[in-house]
Amino acid sequence: MVKILIADDEQDIRDIVTWYLSREGFEVFTAADGHAAVDIETAHLPDLLILDVMMPGLSGWEIAKAVQRNVPIIFLTALNAENDKINGFKLGADDYIVKPFSPRELVARVHAVLRRTGKLALPGDVLQVPPLSLEPGTQRVMVNEQTVELSAKEFELLYFLVRHPHTIFTRENLLVNLWGYDFEGDERTVDTTIKRVRRKIGIAGDFIKTVRGSGYKFGVDQS
Template structure:
């Protein structure tokens, strides 16, 4: 399930954004201040951040500068001056929405951004990283147009890494996000799953990089 963080110190806004996004099938985490937002970002690695700018603790600006991985960001704020918008985009924002706002429009913008990044896929969508191609809707993976048979968990792990290119994930991160907090195995489960994926991917195996002492990341020419 695609995960989204909404961080805003106004409860009514958190509630309405959560309701509209949950209705579309997203898993939504809500934070009332900047420090809580960073705790959620670190623990759950959301696929997209919706940030108010003026919040207690850390502002939306500060969160955008603090996040260490590449993740789409939408600023949702009452600051509507041109300089504010320019500053937001300079910080790497993918969109900037001024309050008051339409929840339906926000959902539509979220969907557009997630489709563009390959996180939210429709039937027929194909992610291309020659010679690797991946169809999220059907869970079909091919290398040089030859189908690669991955298990459900192997596909889930590969797709997770592809959705977060260049981001290094520790084994613990991957265990929590893909196997769950209550998983009874250990970090060697991640290593063995990565080994199986690489073996099946053949010439595309090097797209999954090992970062010594840290974990794994996905890198290919497209990203």
């Protein structure tokens, strides 16, 4: 499920955007101030950030600077001056929407940004890291054009890692993002699942790196 963070100090804005995006099937997190937004971003690694600019704690500009990974950002703000828009795009914004806004237009722009940045899978979409190929729509996995059978959770783990190349994830972080806070198992569940995925995908299993003392990452060695 695609995860979206809405950071805005107006409760009405958070509620209406949450309602529209949830109806589209997105998992939505909300924050009323900048510090909470950064905490949620770090813990849940949303696929898209929708940021107000003027918020308590940290501004939307500061949040964009604080994010340590490549994630799409839409600024949703009352600041409509040309310099504000230019500043937003200089900070890496993928879109800039001025309040008051149409929720339906916001949803359309969210879909457009997610498709453009490869975060939203469409029927027939394929994620390829040769010799590995993933089809999120059907959860089909192929290695050297040979189909590999993975369980739903194994596919989810592999797809999550492939979508965040070279990002180191602790076992706890993977548990939270893929099994949920209420999962009653322990961190060995991650190790066991990683081991099964590596074995099943064969040579492509070398892409899943163990980072000693930290966790795991997906990456292809550059020659």
